[in-house]
Amino acid sequence: MIVESSDAQLNPIVxxxxxxxxxxxxxxxxxxxxxxxxxxPVQCRDLREVAELLCHLTGDDASRNHHxxxxxxxxxxxxxxxxxxxxxxGPVIAGFRGxxxxxxxxxxxGYQTLVITPGDTCVHPEHRRRGLSVExxxxxxxxxHPDHRIFLNMTANSSxxxxxxxxxxxxxxxxxxxxxxxxxxxxxxxxxxxxxxxxNFEFGEFGDILVSPDPLPEELGRxxxxxxxxxxxxxxxxxxxxxxxxxxAPGARHVFYYAREHGRVTGYVVLRVAAPGRPxxxxxxxxxxxxxxxxxxxxxxxxxxxxxxxxxxFTPDPELRRLLHALGFRGNGPIERMRRRMNRVWPLLxxxxxxxxxAEDWYVEGLDIRAISSWQIxxxxxxxx
Numbered sequence: 183m184i185v186e187s188s189d190a191q192l193n194p195i196v197x198x199x200x201x202x203x204x205x206x207x208x209x210x211x212x213x214x215x216x217x218x219x220x221x222x223p224v225q226c227r228d229l230r231e232v233a234e235l236l237c238h239l240t241g242d243d244a245s246r247n248h249h250x251x252x253x254x255x256x257x258x259x260x261x262x263x264x265x266x267x268x269x270x271x272g273p274v275i276a277g278f279r280g281x282x283x284x285x286x287x288x289x290x291x292g293y294q295t296l297v298i299t300p301g302d303t304c305v306h307p308e309h310r311r312r313g314l315s316v317e318x319x320x321x322x323x324x325x326x327h328p329d330h331r332i333f334l335n336m337t338a339n340s341s342x343x344x345x346x347x348x349x350x351x352x353x354x355x356x357x358x359x360x361x362x363x364x365x366x367x368x369x370x371x372x373x374x375x376x377x378x379x380x381x382n383f384e385f386g387e388f389g390d391i392l393v394s395p396d397p398l399p400e401e402l403g404r405x406x407x408x409x410x411x412x413x414x415x416x417x418x419x420x421x422x423x424x425x426x427x428x429x430x431a432p433g434a435r436h437v438f439y440y441a442r443e444h445g446r447v448t449g450y451v452v453l454r455v456a457a458p459g460r461p462x463x464x465x466x467x468x469x470x471x472x473x474x475x476x477x478x479x480x481x482x483x484x485x486x487x488x489x490x491x492x493x494x495x496f497t498p499d500p501e502l503r504r505l506l507h508a509l510g511f512r513g514n515g516p517i518e519r520m521r522r523r524m525n526r527v528w529p530l531l532x533x534x535x536x537x538x539x540x541a542e543d544w545y546v547e548g549l550d551i552r553a554i555s556s557w558q559i560x561x562x563x564x565x566x567x
Contacts, residue, residue, distance in 0.1 A: 219314065221321050224266035224278065226256065231275045232268065239304040249432045250567075251280075251302075259427050260285055260296060265326070267318040269305070276309040278302065279318040281326070282565055285419040289412035293547050294419060297332050298535060301565030303342065319349050320537070327535045331543075332416075332551055335531040336564040343528055350539070351531035355554040359492040360511040361461075368489030379435040379455040382487045391481050392440040399425040401440070401447040406468045413499075416549060417558040420466070431567045436465075439482060441474040449474025451482065452562065453491070461490035466562040476505055483509040494561055496554055530559070 224232065233248035240247060255264035261283050269277035280302035287294040300322075305314050336357070338346055371382070385393050403422030418424075429436060434454065441449040449469030455462045469475040482491070495513050498506060532551050534543035549556035 218271060219276065219309075219312075219317075220270040221314075221317050222268060222270065223321075223325055224255075224264050224268050224280075226264060228268055228275060229255070229264070232266075232278045235275055235278055235306060236302065236304050238307060239302075246432065253430060253432055254282060254302075254567075255280060257427060257430070258283065259423055265298070265322075266302075267322050267325070269309070269314040269318055271309060274306075277305040277314040277318055279315065279322060281322060283330070284563055285424065286416050287419040288414055288547055288549070289417055291414065291547060295332065295546070296330055297334050297416070297563075298326060298330050299337075299563065299565045300333060300335050300346075301337055316345050316348060319345070323349075323535060323537050327537070330535045331546065333531075333533045333535055334559075334563075335533075336559070336561075337566055338528050338531050340528065343531075346531050346533075349533070351533040352544075352552050353529040354532045354552060354557070355496050355530050357528060357530060358495045358513060360495045360498075360506055360513050361490060361492045361515055362483065362486075362509065362511045363515060364486040364489050367486050371489050379457055379460075380437065383437055383455075384485070388481065390442050391478060392438075392442060394438045394440065395436070397425055397429040397436070397438055398440070398447065399423075399429070402438075402450060402468075405447055405450060405470060406466075408470065409468050413558070414549070415556055415558045416546065416551070418560060418563050420468075420562075428562070434567050437462075437487075439478045441469070441478050443474075449478060451475065451478045453488075454561070455488065460488075461492055462488040463561055464491065464493040465564075466560045472501060475502065479505060479509060494559065497558065497560055 229251045230244075230248055233244045233251055236247045236251075237244055255261075255266060265281040265283055267279045268275050279300065282299040282301060283296045284299070285294060286297045300319070303315055303318075333351065334354075335346060335351060338351075367382075380395055383393060383395075385395060399422040402425045403420065406418075406420040406425075435456070437453045437455055439451040439453075440447045448471060450467060451464055452466040453462045454465045467475055467478075493506065493511065495503075533539070534551070536543050544551055546556075551557075
């Protein structure tokens, strides 16, 4: 089932959680006000120690973590300094919260802004349950205001949602997906376990479709900045500069489907892929005409390179949603039902960047940021790389 949502339609579980934690907030105690912890903005020289800290979140490879942090917080072309907060205990960094900034705009209005996505939150096991994560979030609110206006959290989960609700985030929409399942491909891929995420793909030209492991930043930017339709919604501003930076993300693997006409790209679909047997996700798409995107999606549905391919269900416009259903994408299949039974469906969250937001702070150019109808959100803007 595709959920048609407005700002009034909230996950009832999240509403109950929000109510519960708002009642409990007065009883929360923290020691960060004592001399034990210093909460301050992250500095470039902190990143190597933060990379060590993140081993408690991502595994043992501090070198890989440092490469990732450098790409995300130092090489991001849209910020002048890394955006993040650390909690310091004596000489040791005990906690870190990072913030990803990417450009958004409202088409044909001239309005542009950097939307801030929280992520990469880790507290050392010896310093947990002391309120550090929330206190780092509160300092981030003060540090980022007034230069930035909006937090958009696309990766909250069962462990982080309560803290974000305590900080005043509002549920925006369930992270529901439409999923295309190929049982034959699943049966072939699952026994293989680990493998190259690209081994299922045939690259090359297939008529007027090009399948490639390589981004074409100029072509991607040209199509994304001049789509077939542009509604008055908060929309990613995806130019060639964004694509050049984003697709250098360490460890990420993507496959690009380009529709071409007379040698020029008229539409594209980008898949993020993992090992065979793991889901692939459509993280971005744009087109100069609907026929271009429809042509790619039909080709993708026929070739079925992965057993599971999903796309956010709240992103496509009605015409594209009808096409996805016609191609076999479903929102109420066994995978999604299992995910819901396991309580693994958590909402996107949004909040003005202001410690005590007033009513008008929830509006941007007349758009209520709590309404999903005010947004066009592809997964490429998630903190998940």
